[in-house]
Amino acid sequence: MLRPWELVIPLDRGGEKAVYMQIADAVIAAIQSGKLVAGSILPGSRQLATQLNVNRNTIVEALDVLMAEGWLVSKERRGIFVADVRPAASLEKSSVRKSGIVTEAVARPSVIFDDGLPDSALAPIDELARAYRQIFSRKGRWQMMGYRHEAGDPEFREAITQMLNYKRSMRLSADQVFITRGSQMAMFLTAHALLKPGDHVLIENPGYKPAWEAFTHAGAYLLPVNVNAHGIAIEEIREYLKQYPNIKAVYITPHHQFPTTVTLSLRRRMELVALSNEYGFTIIEDDYDHEFHFSPRPVMPVSSLEHARNYVYIGTMSKIVAPALRIGYLASCASVIDKVTSLRKIIDVQGDYMMEQAVFQLIQDGEIRRHLKRTTSLYKSKRDDFEKILLQHLSDKADFTKPEGGLAFWITPKKPADLVHLARLLKQKGIALISPDTFCYKGFANGFRLGYASLSEEQMQEGIQAIAAHWPT
DSSP states (O other), X not given: OOOOOOOOOOOOTTSSSOHHHHXXXXXXXXXXXXXXXXXXXXXXXXXXXXXXXXXXXXXXXXXXXXXXXXXXXXXXXXXXXXXOOOXXXXXXXXXXXXXXEEEEEOOOOSEEOOSSOOOGGGSOHHXXXXXXXXXXXXXXXXXXXXXXXXXXOHHHHHHHHHHHHHHXXXXXXXXXXXXXXXXXXXXXXXXXXXXXXXXEEEEEESOOHHHHHHHHHTTOEEEEEEEETTEEOHHHHHHHHHHOTTEEEEEEOOSXXXXXXXXXXXXXXXXXXXXXXXXXXXXEEEOTTTTOBOSSSOOOOGXXXXXXXSEEEEEESTTTSOTTSOOEEEEOOHHHHHHHHHHHHHHXXXXXXXXXXXXXXXXXXXXXXXXXXXXXXXXXXXXXXHHHHHHHHHTXXXXXXXXXXXSEEEEEESSOOOHHXXXXXXXXXXXXXXXXXXXXXXXXXXSEEEXXXXXXXXXXXXXXXXXXXXXXX
């Protein structure tokens, strides 16, 4: 095994850049210059803290960044090593020989702006795997291999109920919570439990198309409602209610509206609940990233308001742990839960009981809380870095507001621009982002949603510089 590298870094303790980011950048520079080669082992965090005369937590934060971005890897019981880092994929086409035929293959984009997904590299994989193994090692484990309750493991449902009541001011009992395989399944079950052919559903525009597809699959018609700086336009909802007698639901993403990131104002929340109670339509609230907020206190769900009666509240654990972890949930009244349970039996006898138990153990052990604290701090730092880069390169071309939560920015052009064409052009240059025609009911949205959580500072710079260079004048 190679000897640990002795870290010598001059630190500007009074500078703008945080000390842990200075340390992370210094390690990256050493890797890129060849001073640190793949397989090199780093000293332990305590030793590094002593060498640099900083708090050990500062070192841990720097290592978290480096491992999240793929520069370092942690090997259980062995230490932290320099990863097998490869140069960014070439933007030029490369020749691929297959079955004697030479074809042209386009390299993977060097920068990918997703729609605001968490960084899967930060997922507590080791802790989850350990919990999963412990579930199988318990006495009477053969009993767990049979069928369980369609609505989810009772202990896990109770844990989700407590979280919603204590953290989000809900007033639920465990029999009002239903566990699904991700939030999209919750959306599909909700649509088919509430709607029948010919019903109408009010939707945010721009908004989240996968939810719209669930509603149209149930036979409903969509009625688009514009979104502005205060959220969904209540006056437009009032006008629709006068024209259409069979409006059965409104679908909203009020905490961080998808895709614009705006928060639905308190006044509009109250008005929406009053209209729901008056006309009897259901508020379908998709709180897809409630956990990622950077202000001292998050805005509470619309469903938590005292007078809210007709609601289905949808959330997910996938954003907390990892996108590949397919565990979501919905909360509603007993009659809706009964309908959803009956539908569940048709397509899926039960959920992933073993994974539910494993995640429940992470909740009980406090690992989920520690993971959220750790990642939220990192994401907040990335958000601030991303804002600085946007201001540096796009402030004269686009408008944006730094979001108080979520993992994406919404940027709009100062002057009319063909953003769909721009997205196609950038893709050819190796910069992948979601085309604005993905978000609108008709036509395309006047903006880009740029997720930043999985990007390094270098990738942020490269991506935004490319967008600025090709922005229509």
